[in-house]
Amino acid sequence: MSRTFLGMPGIPHGTGDLGGEEPFPRSAARHLADHQMRANLAGATGTIRAKRASVVSELPDWEQLRESGRAVKEATMARLDEHLVELERRVTERGGTVHWARDATEANRIVTDLVRATGAEEVVKVKSMATQEIGLNEALEEAGVTAWETDLAELIVQLGDDRPSHILVPAIHRNRAEIRRIFLETMPGVDPGLTDDPRQLAMAARAYLRQRFLRARVAVSGANFAVAETGTLAVVESEGNGRMCLTLPDTLITVMGIEKTVPTWRDLEVFLQTLPRSSTGERMNPYTSTWTGVTPGDGPREFHLVLLDNGRTAALADPTGRQALHCIRCSACLNVCPVYERTGGHAYGSVYPGPIGAVLSPQLTGVAANPSLPYASTLCGACYEVCPVAIDIPSILVELRNQQVESGRKPSAERAAFGAVAQLMSRPRLWRSAQRLTRLGRLLARGRATLPAALPPPLSRWTRTRDLPAPPRETFTERWARERGDRA
Amino acid sequence: MTVDGRGAGMRVSLFATCVVDTMAPRAAWATARLLERLGQSVTVPAGQTCCGQMHVNSGYRGQAVRVVANHVRAFEGADAVVAPSGSCVASIRHQQAMVARRAGDEGLARAAEELASRTYELSQFLVDVLGVEDVGASYPHRVTYHPACHGARVLGLGDRQLRLLRAVRGLELVELPGADQCCGFGGTFALKNADTSAAMLSDKLASIVSTRAEVCTAGDASCLMHIGGGLSRLRAATGTVHLAEILAATDDAKEAAT
Numbered sequence: 001m002s003r004t005f006l007g008m009p010g011i012p013h014g015t016g017d018l019g020g021e022e023p024f025p026r027s028a029a030r031h032l033a034d035h036q037m038r039a040n041l042a043g044a045t046g047t048i049r050a051k052r053a054s055v056v057s058e059l060p061d062w063e064q065l066r067e068s069g070r071a072v073k074e075a076t077m078a079r080l081d082e083h084l085v086e087l088e089r090r091v092t093e094r095g096g097t098v099h100w101a102r103d104a105t106e107a108n109r110i111v112t113d114l115v116r117a118t119g120a121e122e123v124v125k126v127k128s129m130a131t132q133e134i135g136l137n138e139a140l141e142e143a144g145v146t147a148w149e150t151d152l153a154e155l156i157v158q159l160g161d162d163r164p165s166h167i168l169v170p171a172i173h174r175n176r177a178e179i180r181r182i183f184l185e186t187m188p189g190v191d192p193g194l195t196d197d198p199r200q201l202a203m204a205a206r207a208y209l210r211q212r213f214l215r216a217r218v219a220v221s222g223a224n225f226a227v228a229e230t231g232t233l234a235v236v237e238s239e240g241n242g243r244m245c246l247t248l249p250d251t252l253i254t255v256m257g258i259e260k261t262v263p264t265w266r267d268l269e270v271f272l273q274t275l276p277r278s279s280t281g282e283r284m285n286p287y288t289s290t291w292t293g294v295t296p297g298d299g300p301r302e303f304h305l306v307l308l309d310n311g312r313t314a315a316l317a318d319p320t321g322r323q324a325l326h327c328i329r330c331s332a333c334l335n336v337c338p339v340y341e342r343t344g345g346h347a348y349g350s351v352y353p354g355p356i357g358a359v360l361s362p363q364l365t366g367v368a369a370n371p372s373l374p375y376a377s378t379l380c381g382a383c384y385e386v387c388p389v390a391i392d393i394p395s396i397l398v399e400l401r402n403q404q405v406e407s408g409r410k411p412s413a414e415r416a417a418f419g420a421v422a423q424l425m426s427r428p429r430l431w432r433s434a435q436r437l438t439r440l441g442r443l444l445a446r447g448r449a450t451l452p453a454a455l456p457p458p459l460s461r462w463t464r465t466r467d468l469p470a471p472p473r474e475t476f477t478e479r480w481a482r483e484r485g486d487r488a
Numbered sequence: 489m490t491v492d493g494r495g496a497g498m499r500v501s502l503f504a505t506c507v508v509d510t511m512a513p514r515a516a517w518a519t520a521r522l523l524e525r526l527g528q529s530v531t532v533p534a535g536q537t538c539c540g541q542m543h544v545n546s547g548y549r550g551q552a553v554r555v556v557a558n559h560v561r562a563f564e565g566a567d568a569v570v571a572p573s574g575s576c577v578a579s580i581r582h583q584q585a586m587v588a589r590r591a592g593d594e595g596l597a598r599a600a601e602e603l604a605s606r607t608y609e610l611s612q613f614l615v616d617v618l619g620v621e622d623v624g625a626s627y628p629h630r631v632t633y634h635p636a637c638h639g640a641r642v643l644g645l646g647d648r649q650l651r652l653l654r655a656v657r658g659l660e661l662v663e664l665p666g667a668d669q670c671c672g673f674g675g676t677f678a679l680k681n682a683d684t685s686a687a688m689l690s691d692k693l694a695s696i697v698s699t700r701a702e703v704c705t706a707g708d709a710s711c712l713m714h715i716g717g718g719l720s721r722l723r724a725a726t727g728t729v730h731l732a733e734i735l736a737a738t739d740d741a742k743e744a745a746t
Contacts, residue, residue, distance in 0.1 A: 029683040338670045342687045376681065378674025378688075379545060381641035401547030410547070418548045425506070425537040426554035428562070435510050450720055461682040466689065466717030469511060476504045476513035480520075480532045 014311025014364035016104030020349020051281025073326035090231025094293020108139035127151035128222025165345030274388035278330035311364030333383035355383035374400035445470035501566035506538035518736035535562035541579035574639020628658030
């Protein structure tokens with residue numbers, strides 16, 4: 001893509017489960033009060049952070065791998081249209097059927113129709129962010145089809161009538177005791193003597209899921225990668241539930257964001273090294289499944305690939321923001337984010353939480369539909385540091401904030417204040433006068449080192465929990481000019 | 489670059505930064521004293537105000553252009569610019585030219601790039617340009633150190649500030665648990681997301697208090713104002729002191745500890 005069509009009319013934004021009703025600061029405040037969730041999350045992210053750091057540090061060429069991943073993604077996005085057409089051609093040649101979905105509604109309709117055509121009343125699912133994004137389970141339910149999640153964490157969320165709070169570990173906000181309670185309350189035929197021993201919990205889920213694998217006729221999956229040159233899809237997982245879903249049923253339907261395409265098998269090499277180390281902190285994930293179309297006598301007899309846009313083309317049009325489409329959904333940025341660690345994933349209101357969610361969600365929906373997420377960061381940069389494809393998340397956040405300001409949707413008082421301060425800061429003499437005015441704060445301090453806590457908003461948002469020092473008697477530049485008379 | 493103090497006509501222009509100039513002038517005085525003690529000739533260009541970071545990071549990139557233009561004008565012709573802030577230098581090096589370029593001002597972008605290449609955060613200037621780690625400071629206190637995020641991650645300061653602290657006589661350095669965690673300041677984040685900011689700060693404060701240090705130091709006055717505001721609200725025994733003040737302190741001229 002050599003030209004940029006910024007703000008080009010007619011590129012539709014995404015729909016689906018990509019944003020909450022409540023602005024981030026308000027939902028964050030609510031979730032911050034959940035001390036159990038914060039303790040669970042601090043423990044889990046701390047553990048996974050340490051594991052990742054250890055397996056990343058043992059690779060001497062990590063930085064080169066990271067740069068290769070970034071470069072492959074950038075080059076792929078630049079010619080995504082061609083790669084997608086190639087992918088469609090190869091999948092079709094090998095007996096698969098490709099469907100194009102503009103948004104969540106269209107994708108849900110395509111999948112629902114395909115399931116209905118098989119006559120099945122239930123499907124088994126491989127963990128998939130794309131189907132979470134479009135709200136497929138709910139759409140299937142409306143059509144009378146039950147979707148069974150088979151990933152352990154996804155199952156915990158489904159049984160608990162909960163929402164996922166993490167890209168890789170959707171039930172990261174739950175601890176063992178809570179999971180035991182959910183299983184005891186919702187899992188049919190569960191042993192009433194179930195303890196919170198991880199092995200016991202896993203075995204209970206295994207027995208429960210096994211029945212569903214064996215009777216399922218239709219499976220729905222996402223995909224980590226699609227190799228355009230051969231039309232091959234790839235799913236990377238830890239539990240083996242994916243392998244069951246991808247091989248046992250007669251019909252396999254894969255819903256995949258268009259950005260998951262890579263041109264060649266060689267490109268996969270990089271990501272199969274960086275993804276497991278960044279996500280689960282493993283050198284290699286236990287199961288990597290790849291499949292190409294259909295093979296008579298082996299695996300599903302029918303294969304459908306639903307290519308989902310849902311705002312991705314719009315994101316691709318933004319020269320800074322398009323990097324967010326490089327994401328390989330490893331979650332390393334969530335695990336190191338100090339904001340995510342404290343608010344949890346639900347505060348973000350989107351299926352994509354954390355730093356990557358704060359840039360991806362507003363780009364898929366358009367910033368207008370997700371105005372508070374770009375501000376849900378201190379710009380500390382921990383996310384960029386760990387990203388295995390070097391997505392410069394802080395720069396995208398700043399870019400999205402700028403788009404929000406330029407759209408004219410910021411409160412006029414804020415706009416006026418920033419405008420006035422910029423005027424002062426570009427006129428040194430006026431700026432010195434303004435600095436002198438801050439000294440009025442000394443009157444409020446009445447000789448104390450700090451200002452009183454009861455200040456009007458927006459300062460009260462600071463002084464509610466932190467002291468504000470009284471301004472000094474004289475600024476540095478003022479006293480320097482007086483004492484040293486220096487004029488550069 | 490050769491640095492030979494006054495004799496060689498090398499002049500260091502001090503960029504105090506808007507936060508230090510207005511709210512923490514002692515850090516700027518300390519920077520000036522320290523540089524002069526190391527034989528540099530220090531000037532303070534009168535036209536300086538701000539690097540523009542607050543505007544850029546709040547989304548007001550368009551408004552930031554004039555602030556960037558003022559900064560470039562104020563420091564025109566400087567041999568080297570030194571600032572007691574990792575965050576402001578990170579903005580000068582990684583944002584100013586972009587701001588100008590996005591506004592279509594290629595001339596300003598080039599000038600900003602050129603100035604950025606001669607702009608240093610204090611520890612960068614001391615370690616990389618002057619080649620000193622022992623600056624002859626004396627500071628007999630128990631100190632813990634918070635590596636502020638922009639200096640650490642955007643500028644890549646590494647252990648420069650720590651190396652400088654380790655060489656200070658009498659200073660007992662205590663490691664800060666979870667040092668690489670952000671304190672929750674984040675500029676307007678502290679106001680826009682006050683509850684999350686406070687949650688991050690309270691964890692940082694607990695770590696600092698656990699060190700039983702007399703002083704928490706860092707290379708950025710803004711983060712220190714945040715941390716210090718929290719410590720003061722807790723009536724904690726630990727205070728905050730800018731890195732420059734510690735490095736400027738000597739036996740002859742005892743600087744106030746807090």
